[in-house]
Amino acid sequence: MSATPSKMMPLGTPAPAFALPEVTTGAIVRMDELAPGQPLLVMFLCRHCPYVVHVQPELARLGRDYSGRVGIVAISANDASAYPDDAPASLSAMAAEQGFVFPFCYDEPQTTARAYGAACTPDFFLFDAARRLAYRGQLDPSRPGNAVPVDGRDLRAALDALLAGRPVGPDQRPSIGCNIKWK
Numbered sequence: 001m002s003a004t005p006s007k008m009m010p011l012g013t014p015a016p017a018f019a020l021p022e023v024t025t026g027a028i029v030r031m032d033e034l035a036p037g038q039p040l041l042v043m044f045l046c047r048h049c050p051y052v053v054h055v056q057p058e059l060a061r062l063g064r065d066y067s068g069r070v071g072i073v074a075i076s077a078n079d080a081s082a083y084p085d086d087a088p089a090s091l092s093a094m095a096a097e098q099g100f101v102f103p104f105c106y107d108e109p110q111t112t113a114r115a116y117g118a119a120c121t122p123d124f125f126l127f128d129a130a131r132r133l134a135y136r137g138q139l140d141p142s143r144p145g146n147a148v149p150v151d152g153r154d155l156r157a158a159l160d161a162l163l164a165g166r167p168v169g170p171d172q173r174p175s176i177g178c179n180i181k182w183k
Contacts, residue, residue, distance in 0.1 A: 003051075003143075004120040005174035008136055015040060015131040016115035020075065020105035023088040024095055029103045035071025037129055039162045041155075043074045044113060044123040044180070045104075047094045048085040051177035052121050054144045056098050058152045059122075063101045066159055072102035077113035078121070078181040080106075086181070113180055120177035126158050126168070134162055137172040 019030045034040055043059070045052050063072055074095075080087035088106045095104045107113050116125055126135035135158035142148040158168045 003176045004179040005176055006123045006137060007117045007119045008172070008174055009117045009125065009133055011133050011136070013133040015042070015125070015127045015133070016112065018075075018105075018107075018112040018115070020107055020112060021088070022103045023076075023092040023106050024104065029073060029105050031073075031131075034073055034103075038069060038071055039129055039134070039159065040071040040127045040131060041066075041073070041159070042116065042125040042127070043072070044077060044116070044118040044121055045074045046076045046078045046083070046086045046121045046178070046181075047090050048078075048083060049121045049178035050144045054142065055122060055139055055150050055152075056094075058139065058150045060098045060100055062152050062155070064099075065156075067101050069163060070159060074100065074102060074104040075107050075112060075118075076104070076121075077107035077110045077118065079110075079183045080108070081183075083181050110180075110182060118180055120175060120179055122177050123175050124155055126155065126162070128162055134158065134168045135172060136175075138175045141173075143176060 078086035
């Protein structure tokens with residue numbers, strides 16, 4: 001299992017716009033229509049990566065816990081021709097199995113993943129209500145096989161800080177996961 005760290009986009013970076021199809025409905029999800037006036041969490045995920053599989057239940061909990069207070073979207077950009085588990089139909093099944101309450105989009109041309117500088121799955125980008133990057137990094141320190149509980153503590157602390165009107169702490173650690181499967 002290869003471990004790739006996130007690139008850690010500079011804080012304050014504006015959220016790159018996107019318009020991507022949602023894997024379950026086919027509807028186009030536009031970044032600027034997601035929870036205007038609220039923070040926005042953009043997560044790069046896939047189905048086959050053991051790092052994502054390890055945290056899926058926490059991602060579903062996170063979606064339920066912050067629904068209505070934070071815009072949340074998941075995006076998969078992996079090359080589905082080389083990794084069929086990451087094709088839209090399989091991602092749709094994953095979303096249903098996990099009970100995701102947020103849109104799950106497919107970035108077939110990989111332009112959104114490149115605009116965000118996504119490097120791994122999972123990779124997390126949290127923007128404030130003005131759509132400026134406030135947090136990027138790990139969900140928590142848990143990794144497959146390290147026996148640390150999956151509780152989302154790092155990302156939850158950042159979300160809670162934004163929702164309370166406080167700055168997000170500067171101690172942000174890169175996410176670790178499988179590399180994005182580029183074409």
